[in-house]
Amino acid sequence: MVCLTLAGAILSEVLATTAIGMLFLGESTSALKILGVLLVIAGVVVLNLDGAH
Template identity: 80%
Template sequence: MGYGLLAAAIAAEVAGTTAMKYSEGFTRLWPSVFTVAGYLIAFSLLAQTLKTLEVGTAYAIWAGVGTAVVAAIGMVFLGESTSAVKIAGVVLVIGGVVLLNLGGAH
């Protein structure tokens, strides 16, 4: 159950961050509303996740996967630059999350 809530928290955070791109510095109403809603949902779900998962594990996954997905959305759908260095950075973020989780296993 915890990982399902965490996946939903990540999806809400990614949606909120993507909406923020379109809010133009919170000058456009609906993208701004979606940004705030996305983050409220994301933090609420993350808080529920912490009832069953360790905070270090949950936050590492939430932040790492969210960062990687937002970077990929930017490169694939928003016309942001793509380079081998950027792709390597995304791979390293994901690798770091995996290592943190492996290091915490008992």
């Protein structure tokens, strides 16, 4: 369960940093950047599927 909690914290940090950059700091939004964020999220989910027991 600790691993899952750590992954959730990392995932929320990635999402929060991306949202702050795009919404408040004027970072440009492109399809490639959004795809990159989605790949990070998918990677965290896939790694936790194997080690979630």
